[in-house]
Amino acid sequence: FDQWEEERYTDGSKWKFLEHKGPVFAPPYEPLPSNVKFYYDGKHMKLSPQAEEVATFFAKMLDHEYTTKEVFRNNFFKDWKKEMTPEEKSKITNLSKCDFTEMSEYFKAQTEARKQMSKEEKQVSKENERIVQEYGFCVMDNHKERIANFRIEPPGLFRGRGDHPKMGMLKRRIRPEDVIINCSKDSKHPKPPPGTKWKEVRHDNKVTWLVSWTENIQGSIKYIMLNPSSRIKGEKDWQKYETARRLKKCVDQIRAQYRDDWKSKEMRIRQRAVALYFIDKLALRAGNEKEEGETADTVGCCSLRVEHIKLYPELNGQEFVVEFDFLGKDSIRYYNTIPVEKRVFKNLQLFLENKQPEDDLFDRLNTSILNKHLQELMDGLTAKVFRTYNASITLQQQLKELTSEDNTPAKILSYNRANRAVAILCNHQRAPPKTFEKSMQNLQSKIDAKKDQLADARRELKSAKADAKVRKDEKTKKAVETKKKAVQRIEEQLMKLEVQATDREENKQIALGTSKLNYLDPRITVAWCKKWNVTIEKIYNKTQREKFAWAIDMADKDFEF
DNA sequence: AATACAACTTAGAACCGCGCAA
């Protein structure tokens, strides 16, 4: 970050100059051709443009299981009716009598056609390229920077994760009148589309966003911000890891302190200490309270309820076991049985006394109290720093443990396994790919074929050796050498395939990307690559190298987290 | 102290396009 004059930002401002072209709006709705029909109760019905547009949102999702869910259908139907004309509203009274299949088929055909054309129709991608060039960049403090999401989210039906009470609601179209522009006073202001106005143009250099608007589902604000490769994001990322490294220096003390607090006379302190133990040991998220009925019912540490844990004085030969079973962020299930220290166990029993399943486990604690306490323990310390710290330290330690002087694929397997240990700690899951079983079988048959090939090559080598023993001439000697090399090559190929199979199998339900991108100090990876002579391209793809440019620049092979 | 709001990071799924094998 040498190229930026840091002292300019010590007054709390994020930039001195910001110029951009504003957002790209969703293309306007084009009514369907008249041969694409909508049927109600078996009868053709011509919809008004507004009602038709909303209907197409549903039609486009017809293959998705969302559209079979009661909540989704009810929310959709309610919002759809709001867009109907009075006549439409009086006629269309039952969603189940609506037939969207022609619309759905039409859109499927359209995507198919687009796929076919795309080769000749370079125009489309050229036009897209032009938009990226014009709107995808901005100038911040004399540097041209990439914008992450310069397109305004198009209208559609809200798809919440998990059991979301608002799924299917209409996400309305955003117009220039909804949009706030943020840029420098002395910059060329972005122009609203002809005949429209921005909601507001402001010049706030204490924030990093370029454009914002309020979304109608939760009433929250959405932002257009810079790409992770930008200075403003990179510097923040660096800071995040520096804070985690400071935690490393005092974590022993903090652990000693919360262990001590398990014995406190005050219930609130005991709760705080047990919660912190979970956050530290299990890498749980803080767990803010959420408004009921507004979002899916998910929890984190501070919002755990009695129903989410079970205590076993003894389980499978282990003492003081806690079973966690709850839905966390994105409604991803967290399931874990873990032996804890006796004091923690006794405290948990105490917290559970006289409570109903739906009561809070930590009734004297919330994220605000916890973070205030953490702030006192270390400047900049919050609950999420523990996740960053534990993730990064785990990677470093696992890499140390797993890597050996070996061939490159084996080293990469070691890296992936270290990465995987972190992903498991942070509970980063994914739905097993739909094609998983099949692709696994394919790989297995490749391995089998390779094994046959290897057996053949070995047989040939053997006979060549026998031949050479008898003839003892140059030609046969050479043949032995070639066969030897062939065997070696095939062995290597087989190894590579087997490593790949192991890696993939272990990765079935685990997502490595999230931890790689958000929790692992990239300098650990850079140092590891240098130390073991693995090119950085083997671990980070182009985007990741851009995001972590600062680390690639900074870390040498001796970097210690 | 509780609540609301704002800004920012973290998250998995959908989507896209490229290279490879059939």
Add this chain to the structure above:
DNA sequence: TTGCGCGGTTCTAAGTTGTATT
């Protein structure tokens, strides 16, 4: 030539945290 599997990219929801307001 085509179809498909995969890695990479895009999308936007869902968190955390800090601060202002009541």
